[in-house]
Amino acid sequence: MSAAAQLQAGSGEIKIQTMCGALDTIGVALLLVDRAARVRSCNDVARRLIDGGLLRLQAERLLGPVRADTARLHGAIEAVTRSPNEPPRTVMLEGLDGAAGRSASIAPACCPEGEPMALVALTAPSTTIAPDRLRQAFGLTAAETRLLSALVTGERLAEYAERTGVKRSTAKTHLRGLFNKVGESRQADLIRRVMDDAILRSPWDCAAAA
Template structure:
């Protein structure tokens, strides 16, 4: 039995709310408002409430789906008996193909033809904020003579088009489009009322997605910088379980030279060092759970059976935030440093641009940073020692240092390691 459609009055009432301060567009509003009345609802009304609850819930779950809002768009497509529901997160433009999320039968060729050609001819854009309109309502009978309809939609057997635009204060512009095939009924007032009811929720969900996307970009940027600095990181929750580790940490643990991973626990060869590490982790985790406690930082070194230089380990507490509630959040971070790790060599071009050096000067500076003496560097560069000394004096002049040790420190402390 198909779920009954939402009436225009129901949608308007739900979207406008009542005179109290409680928002009528919160995800649980429909359920919360109707739960006490459940014994008095008819079967049709009960189905309608359940449908709205699933739709609104799926909209707010959308930002954390692998393909955002896929469930919500599929539910809306089924409810409206639509051929397609499309959400343009970033509408196509002359500069970009944009980002379009589709449900229904589509082909790569169809999407590409719109992204590269037909978007520029589409008159069904810049709709009034919050309004849901059919193409013929907006454009009139000439819609069926438009290039987009005749050359793009009609060959796809699409007859009816319903749309709404979503714009936010921070410049987000999204488009919601719903289609029906030839032979289908036009979209009704109830269909448009349902979409209008969902728009405020979708707008809020899109804003949440934008915030999450910003945080993920920031996280990826800093994670990449830490990786390039050859610093291993491991995050641990308040139960002592490992949540996440970066590429360098996995490399160190994978060598199983003094420290390794057994299940979800860090293991150390030396029993004494193992007890010390576990005690440090417990101390930091306990401190992190005390929201008003000072941040704790502890350090130690771990011997390696291979005889290589000891690994450096630092454990830092990550205190709870004022509104933290999840037990799965990081409570402590373990940092690993392998003193013998081979860091990626900065390019000569970066050194040249950063300090205004010539190519020969940049090459010499990098060799000195790697620990070579001036004579060894001259030999590697296949130049005379006096030539290398001339280059070195020029480097001193351009960088403002007076000794090789100062030059090496300057390069190591610069942004080169992030390149």
């Protein structure tokens, strides 16, 4: 490899490392993999998922939490590495974070050596979101914020109503308000929309930083 090519390769690696480090701060796991799903680089969030067993490595190959997840991941990686013009793919990881599930985004990546690569990005599992962030993000009332906070931690509508002493009809009214403000029409989609928002789940107080 020429000196110029080495410099270009080194610059590309620095950019990848910088991007991986930046995504650490908003709770996004990022892995750079080759066509065979071998991990070439990953950020700290991805490393924690691997260390915790939520993502697996076998002979450096990225595996999903369960066999079906692995098949979907590998299929998407193979698809996006066929050409740099391939559109990104999104796959559900059913074995990640229990029944709630998580999605992974897989996109083609450019490599200085011309080797087909893919970027795999997913949010780290968490069910803790500051109520103030929910309220500010969607313009919620205090009652809507309390309900949404309960739903994203896995509490059912009926359980929430019983625990708080709110009439079930009132809780349903608050839920309709959440649908209108968040832009979803089903409770499962509402929860997924919130939990897949990396900014809401960031460890940093974005509002204070602004």
